[in-house]
Amino acid sequence: MAHDFQALCAFAQTLGCEAAAGVPFAEFTTFRTGGPCGALITAPGPDALKAMLAALKERAIPFLFLGNGSNVLAPDEGLDRAVLRLGDDEPRLAGDGNVYCGAGTKLITLCRFALEHGLSGLEFAYGIPGSVGGAAFMNGGAYGGEMKDVVTRVFHLTPDGEEGSLTNKEAKFNYRDSAYRTNGCIITGVEFQLTPADPADIKAKMDDLLSRRKAKQPLEYPSAGSTFKRPAGNFAGALIEQCGLKGLAVGGAEVSEKHAGFIINKQGATSADITALIREVQRRVKEQTGVELEPEVILLR
Numbered sequence: 519m520a521h522d523f524q525a526l527c528a529f530a531q532t533l534g535c536e537a538a539a540g541v542p543f544a545e546f547t548t549f550r551t552g553g554p555c556g557a558l559i560t561a562p563g564p565d566a567l568k569a570m571l572a573a574l575k576e577r578a579i580p581f582l583f584l585g586n587g588s589n590v591l592a593p594d595e596g597l598d599r600a601v602l603r604l605g606d607d608e609p610r611l612a613g614d615g616n617v618y619c620g621a622g623t624k625l626i627t628l629c630r631f632a633l634e635h636g637l638s639g640l641e642f643a644y645g646i647p648g649s650v651g652g653a654a655f656m657n658g659g660a661y662g663g664e665m666k667d668v669v670t671r672v673f674h675l676t677p678d679g680e681e682g683s684l685t686n687k688e689a690k691f692n693y694r695d696s697a698y699r700t701n702g703c704i705i706t707g708v709e710f711q712l713t714p715a716d717p718a719d720i721k722a723k724m725d726d727l728l729s730r731r732k733a734k735q736p737l738e739y740p741s742a743g744s745t746f747k748r749p750a751g752n753f754a755g756a757l758i759e760q761c762g763l764k765g766l767a768v769g770g771a772e773v774s775e776k777h778a779g780f781i782i783n784k785q786g787a788t789s790a791d792i793t794a795l796i797r798e799v800q801r802r803v804k805e806q807t808g809v810e811l812e813p814e815v816i817l818l819r
């Protein structure tokens with residue numbers, strides 16, 4: 519049965535959500551590919567999100583939750599599902615160097631807030647183009663830091679809309695992994711423990727890491743960052759380069775000449791191009807080195 523996404527959007531708007539039917543994934547994912555979703559709904563906060571979860575359940579409409587769409591690849595034919603997101607929120611001080619931030623807020627906003635308040639610990643995250651919730655879900659990390667180091671508690675809604683939370687330990691953070699990968703909960707907010715420090719030092723570190731990104735990464739093209747997870751004892755980019763795959767292309771998708779760990783949407787790539795290139799890189803790396811590369815990018819279905 520076809521789902522009535524127009525009616526769903528009309529209901530979402532009564533809750534203060536931004537909602538539109540048939541928005542292409544290409545418009546809200548960083549790979550800039552993918553066909554239409556049923557409806558793109560951005561809730562202003564957890565209460566509206568809770569009401570949306572109930573409405574989706576009642577209408578038997580399938581959905582997925584996204585943050586900033588910076589680690590996903592959506593199919594070219596789109597998905598007959600609603601996409602839920604949480605809107606931006608202002609981070610706030612929660613005492614003793616603690617900061618609370620809504621999950622829909624961009625990491626960059628949180629990093630700037632920490633800088634303004636002379637709080638150190640999030641410098642590594644400056645430049646990761648995800649949301650706070652997406653970064654907790656993925657245990658995002660860079661330059662020797664990861665979310666695991668600074669998160670004290672993760673707040674969520676269960677699939678039934680019940681409020682709950684997990685401590686750092688309970689969230690089972692691991693390399694690009696957390697309990698949220700399998701527990702079906704939606705992260706609504708995250709609490710961090712940061713350390714007071716000289717804002718000049720924090721800023722110097724943030725600027726240094728951002729300039730290293732700009733020097734090494736193909737930020738001028740759409741991508742989802744590192745395409746593959748780091749294999750044990752090795753680096754995906756180094757292996758791909760060693761196999762001579764820089765510049766390998768399928769349609770408009772290419773293994774970046776600047777950083778072999780990135781597959782980029784060089785020119786008008788489809789998701790099918792990107793997926794085919796991922797498979798070809800996996801095949802050649804396995805053949806030449808014996809290493810099985812696992813995608814870090816989440817292939818939406």
Ligand SMILES: Cc1cc2nc3c(=O)[nH]c(=O)nc-3n(C[C@H](O)[C@H](O)[C@H](O)COP(=O)(O)OP(=O)(O)OC[C@H]3O[C@@H](n4cnc5c(N)ncnc54)[C@H](O)[C@@H]3O)c2cc1C
Nearest residue numbers: 585586587588589648649651652653658659660705742743
């Ligand atoms: C140029 C570039 C550079 C990057 N550099 C890095 C890097 O240095 N380090 C790094 O770790 N990553 C990096 N990434 C990848 C990406 O930014 C991170 O994985 C980021 O944490 C994803 O956050 P997001 O909000 O975009 O998540 P999305 O891509 O929207 O979603 C990713 C997954 O998280 C789930 N999810 C998102 N939000 C929530 C939530 N609130 N509750 C429950 N589930 C949720 C989604 O369902 C999905 O399965 C980079 C990406 C790009 C494009």
